[in-house]
Amino acid sequence: MKSLNIKSNIHNYRVNFKEDLSFLKTFMKLEKAIFVIDKNVYKLYKKEFKTIPKDKLLLLDAIEEKKTLKSVQKIYKFLAKEDAKKNITLISIGGGITQDITGFVASTLYRGIKWIFIPTTFLAQADSCIGSKTSLNFKSYKNIIGGFYPPHQIYVAPIFLKTLSEKDFYSGVGEVIKFALLKEKYPKNIDNIINMVESLKEEKKQLQIIRKTMSVKQEYIATDEFDTGKRNLFNYGHCFGHALENSSYYKIPHGIAVTIGMIYANIVSYNRGLMSKKVFLKLNKQLFLPNIYMKLKISYFDENILLASMKNDKKRVGKKLTIVIAIDNDIRAKKVDNLSFTEFSETYKQLLKILEL
Ligand SMILES: NC(=O)c1ccc[n+]([C@@H]2O[C@H](COP(=O)([O-])OP(=O)(O)OC[C@H]3O[C@@H](n4cnc5c(N)ncnc54)[C@H](O)[C@@H]3O)[C@@H](O)[C@H]2O)c1
Numbered sequence: 001m002k003s004l005n006i007k008s009n010i011h012n013y014r015v016n017f018k019e020d021l022s023f024l025k026t027f028m029k030l031e032k033a034i035f036v037i038d039k040n041v042y043k044l045y046k047k048e049f050k051t052i053p054k055d056k057l058l059l060l061d062a063i064e065e066k067k068t069l070k071s072v073q074k075i076y077k078f079l080a081k082e083d084a085k086k087n088i089t090l091i092s093i094g095g096g097i098t099q100d101i102t103g104f105v106a107s108t109l110y111r112g113i114k115w116i117f118i119p120t121t122f123l124a125q126a127d128s129c130i131g132s133k134t135s136l137n138f139k140s141y142k143n144i145i146g147g148f149y150p151p152h153q154i155y156v157a158p159i160f161l162k163t164l165s166e167k168d169f170y171s172g173v174g175e176v177i178k179f180a181l182l183k184e185k186y187p188k189n190i191d192n193i194i195n196m197v198e199s200l201k202e203e204k205k206q207l208q209i210i211r212k213t214m215s216v217k218q219e220y221i222a223t224d225e226f227d228t229g230k231r232n233l234f235n236y237g238h239c240f241g242h243a244l245e246n247s248s249y250y251k252i253p254h255g256i257a258v259t260i261g262m263i264y265a266n267i268v269s270y271n272r273g274l275m276s277k278k279v280f281l282k283l284n285k286q287l288f289l290p291n292i293y294m295k296l297k298i299s300y301f302d303e304n305i306l307l308a309s310m311k312n313d314k315k316r317v318g319k320k321l322t323i324v325i326a327i328d329n330d331i332r333a334k335k336v337d338n339l340s341f342t343e344f345s346e347t348y349k350q351l352l353k354i355l356e357l
Pocket of ligand 1: 063094099130254
């Protein structure tokens, strides 16, 4: 499949699409390469990585609690010990967590070194690998530290998805749905999106859907790489979604939290008369609820933690809360800064009913 060239204010880069893992051999031969690999991925694909010398290999725990400056420092330490200089290349292999940590290191070490990213989750392949963001968590605050520094090359091989758990696979589905909703004329093409999502498990379709999702994101970042305007709309589902990741202590993975966040945002639209009942119910019944795909517990939805997290949202500007909502006419998505605490609480109660909690 034809590669995708992404323009960036930092450096342009290319996404290469691969049907098997033979391309990995090229990296094993690179002299100045240091590998940063998700521990689980390393175990599952050990055979592919067997030629990496121990002193060139660093394994990461891909858990949110470790997407922190502490893990970044661990990598600095390792690289310092290796006498690594500006001419090294970091080869990062894993999901969004591995990407965020490696990207942060690559952007800060010697004010920027070369890095290559090989995403191994659905979310990282379809969404996070492009867009330049590197984000770290700080205390209970999600993604509040970071910058912009894209990989120099990306290699997407959907064959990695075969070993992904259902929960992690559906985490990616949440973001794919979001981009499709942002792209398609709302609500006319909802049926197309429903069909597309239903076909996601077919291996033959995955590469095509990943590329399509990526090209929607590419359109937005082309004009707003640094997230000062249009790109804000990617936060549809994320304002409440990030809060839910906190409140569930990351038991709900990112993309599934985003799916639930889109239901939450739509309740706000519906209550404000900005979304018709028909569209609201159809989206919930046919798109969001069938793709949550994990057992939810009421304990994941602590109202106080959710409110505190929404208050801490980095996009919040005023006294009220900020949320990106969808509107079922041509405006599609819109950031609003006037969600009152009472509205937050009423929406929360309606959400629990929809989720049957
Ligand atoms: N930088 C960005 O632009 C951006 C965008 C969206 C999300 N994110 C971040 O990405 C993170 C979520 O990333 P994610 O969903 O890609 O996954 P992840 O990195 O959290 O990994 C999820 C789980 O899947 C495992 N795994 C990874 N690849 C596997 C494979 N091929 N087979 C079996 N198991 C595998 C991991 O070990 C882990 O247990 C969040 O921290 C989110 O904030 C970043």
